[in-house]
Amino acid sequence: MHVVANAAMSADGKLSSRRREQVVISGPEDFARVDALRASCDAVLVGVGTVLADDPHLTVEDPKLRDERRARGDPTHPARVVVDTRARTPPGSRILDDEASTYVLVGEAAPEDHRAALREAGAHLLETGDDRVDLTSGFAALEAEGIDRLMVEGGGEILFSVFEAGLVDELSVFLGSLVIGGREAPTLADGTGFVEEFPDLALESVERIDDGVLCRYAVE
Numbered sequence: 001m002h003v004v005a006n007a008a009m010s011a012d013g014k015l016s017s018r019r020r021e022q023v024v025i026s027g028p029e030d031f032a033r034v035d036a037l038r039a040s041c042d043a044v045l046v047g048v049g050t051v052l053a054d055d056p057h058l059t060v061e062d063p064k065l066r067d068e069r070r071a072r073g074d075p076t077h078p079a080r081v082v083v084d085t086r087a088r089t090p091p092g093s094r095i096l097d098d099e100a101s102t103y104v105l106v107g108e109a110a111p112e113d114h115r116a117a118l119r120e121a122g123a124h125l126l127e128t129g130d131d132r133v134d135l136t137s138g139f140a141a142l143e144a145e146g147i148d149r150l151m152v153e154g155g156g157e158i159l160f161s162v163f164e165a166g167l168v169d170e171l172s173v174f175l176g177s178l179v180i181g182g183r184e185a186p187t188l189a190d191g192t193g194f195v196e197e198f199p200d201l202a203l204e205s206v207e208r209i210d211d212g213v214l215c216r217y218a219v220e
């Protein structure tokens with residue numbers, strides 16, 4: 001499986017504010033780039049923290065990109081994946097509508113009634129890990145479902161864990177020209193953080209788009 005991590009952050013490295021509400025950092029060019037990146041993938045993954053904060057849809061906006069997907073025999077939209085140990089995703093979430101298929105990676109800890117509600121809402125549940133989703137075996141289960149190219153769209157906890165597990169091949173970061181601040185605000189990689197053996201990145205390109213900068217890295 002090829003994994004591309006993508007996020008937008010403020011000049012001070014924040015993904016959103018301490019309120020954990022969605023902050024628009026990208027401009028139209030970057031959102032169009034993100035849309036094309038989604039369209040190039042078999043699935044788009046976020047953590048339950050992002051679902052609860054943003055209620056994202058994670059589909060492809062541009063009709064031309066949707067047509068191109070169908071023309072090459074792919075579903076109109078990539079599948080959506082939520083990493084959600086205890087199946088806390090609200091059944092009414094936009095990510096569970098019938099515009100695209102949705103997988104929920106749950107842990108043994110997920111209560112049966114929550115699981116049943118998600119199945120009822122049309123989600124495909126994949127169990128991996130006990131009190132936290134095991135991303136390595138979760139990604140293997142997704143690969144067995146035919147997902148070869150996966151986009152990880154955050155948030156900070158998930159991004160740290162996919163780096164920690166050595167699962168990321170590419171990273172693209174849009175650096176927006178604003179300061180959000182706040183020690184409680186989510187950053188590009190939260191979790192416990194690295195104290196040594198920091199993941200090495202090779203800078204592949206730097207491009208000015210909108211009023212910010214897009215950096216693309218290969219993960220070594």
Ligand SMILES: NC(=O)c1ccc[n+]([C@@H]2O[C@H](COP(=O)([O-])OP(=O)(O)OC[C@H]3O[C@@H](n4cnc5c(N)ncnc54)[C@H](OP(=O)(O)O)[C@@H]3O)[C@@H](O)[C@H]2O)c1
Nearest residue numbers: 007008015016020047049050085133154155156157158161
């Ligand atoms: N600017 C951007 O590009 C961007 C992108 C995405 C999100 N965001 C922002 O980021 C914030 C959400 O980020 P977040 O860090 O709070 O949430 P998150 O990373 O989306 O989700 C984290 C949650 O995932 C679950 N999880 C299960 N297994 C995990 C594992 N192995 N590793 C890590 N997490 C695991 C945990 O909840 P359980 O233990 O209950 O399962 C954890 O609390 C929101 O404010 C959103 O607006 C910004």
Ligand SMILES: Nc1nc(=O)c(N)c(NC[C@H](O)[C@H](O)[C@H](O)COP(=O)(O)O)[nH]1
Nearest residue numbers: 008023024025026054056057058059153
């Ligand atoms: N590229 C990017 N720039 C931003 O300024 C921003 N706030 C996000 N945030 C990512 C997060 O995952 C959002 O929840 C989804 O971008 C919403 O996705 P929809 O439009 O509902 O499909 N992503």
